[in-house]
Amino acid sequence: AQSVTxxxxxxxxxEGTPVLLRCNYSSSYSPxxxxxxxxxxKGLQLLLKYTSAATLVKGINGFEAEFKKSETSFHLTKPSAxxxxxxxxxCVVSDRDGGSQGNLIFGKGxxxxxxx
Amino acid sequence: xxxxxxxxxxxxxxxxxxxxxRCSPRxxxxxVYWYQQSxxxxxxxxxxxxxxxxxxxxxxxxxxxxxxxxxxxxxxNLSSLELGDSALYFCASSEGPEGNQPQHFGDGTRLSIL
Numbered sequence: 084a085q086s087v088t089x090x091x092x093x094x095x096x097x098e099g100t101p102v103l104l105r106c107n108y109s110s111s112y113s114p115x116x117x118x119x120x121x122x123x124x125k126g127l128q129l130l131l132k133y134t135s136a137a138t139l140v141k142g143i144n145g146f147e148a149e150f151k152k153s154e155t156s157f158h159l160t161k162p163s164a165x166x167x168x169x170x171x172x173x174c175v176v177s178d179r180d181g182g183s184q185g186n187l188i189f190g191k192g193x194x195x196x197x198x199x
Numbered sequence: 200x201x202x203x204x205x206x207x208x209x210x211x212x213x214x215x216x217x218x219x220x221r222c223s224p225r226x227x228x229x230x231v232y233w234y235q236q237s238x239x240x241x242x243x244x245x246x247x248x249x250x251x252x253x254x255x256x257x258x259x260x261x262x263x264x265x266x267x268x269x270x271x272x273x274x275x276n277l278s279s280l281e282l283g284d285s286a287l288y289f290c291a292s293s294e295g296p297e298g299n300q301p302q303h304f305g306d307g308t309r310l311s312i313l
Contacts, residue, residue: 129302187302
């Protein structure tokens with residue numbers, strides 16, 4: 084069965100410094116992996132998606148993530164944090180051959196704080 | 200704006216009552232998903248409908264039910280409400296039936312049970 088672990092529940096960075104949000108996954112098949120962001124009182128917004136086309140995936144707002152099969156990791160990075168990046172981030176896994184399973188498995192989330 | 204509309208935004212009711220949450224998917228999307236988000240359980244998948252038919256079931260209680268109508272909007276019915284049902288309920292939609300597609304989320308309905 085697939086699962087996802089976000090290694091940090093809270094990350095705090097200063098504006099202009101790099102962001103690293105860590106995620107490890109477990110999947111029986113070739114996984115599809117996603118990162119979603121949730122701003123306060125809003126729904127989740129897709130940042131980026133990995134589906135095996137390329138191991139380095141670029142998303143919106145300057146975020147990117149690298150799929151490392153040997154480490155079963157899919158960490159999210161951004162070179163320079165902006166105040167507007169403060170939000171909660173979810174790492175998500177879905178089996179590629181989802182078949183009749185329409186569900187995504189969400190990590191518990193990492194809350195990103197950005198200090199001025 | 201994701202294109203997914205959920206109503207109402209807030210709902211306050213009492214234990215034992217029944218409520219209905221409504222979702223209109225993004226134009227062109229045939230799948231609708233329901234999720235429950237609470238502080239202790241995180242974000243949990245409840246159920247998926249695709250083109251009017253139930254497609255997948257997650258951690259949905261027997262007191263909860265859902266349906267998708269011919270115009271593709273969906274409703275989630277919660278009955279015999281308990282204090283623990285207080286949560287944020289999200290609807291999401293995607294084009295096809297497969298779970299590995301990106302899903303587009305509404306802003307949620309915040310349900311408070313008093």
